[in-house]
Amino acid sequence: MRAYPNNRFNGKSVIYTTAEYRLTPRWNPIGNVNWLRWLKMDWMQLVGSIEGGRVADEYSVSELFSDWKVDGGVGLRAMVAGSVVRLDYSVSEEGSSMWVMFGHPF
Numbered sequence: 001m002r003a004y005p006n007n008r009f010n011g012k013s014v015i016y017t018t019a020e021y022r023l024t025p026r027w028n029p030i031g032n033v034n035w036l037r038w039l040k041m042d043w044m045q046l047v048g049s050i051e052g053g054r055v056a057d058e059y060s061v062s063e064l065f066s067d068w069k070v071d072g073g074v075g076l077r078a079m080v081a082g083s084v085v086r087l088d089y090s091v092s093e094e095g096s097s098m099w100v101m102f103g104h105p106f
Contacts, residue, residue: 003071
């Protein structure tokens with residue numbers, strides 16, 4: 001989950017959900033800037049996301065569906081030189097995190 005540190009959750013069973021809403025505006029601010037055309041930015045997206053999940057040491061439906069951890073965030077996606085570049089910022093009850101990644105999460 002994006003707002004939690006890597007390896008924060010460990011266990012033998014897990015349930016995880018995520019949803020993103022991606023909005024692709026017609027406006028491309030970098031496409032019209034002469035000195036940035038080398039980026040070859042075809043499009044950009046504004047993204048809202050939410051994730052939820054639970055880890056447990058044993059497979060137990062009642063335990064996996066209780067005390068869920070949740071985070072939510074916003075992000076930018078851009079198709080730059082044929083690759084998707086992602087910038088995400090997410091917040092949870094334990095803090096926040098910013099990620100820069102390549103490729104769509106799903």
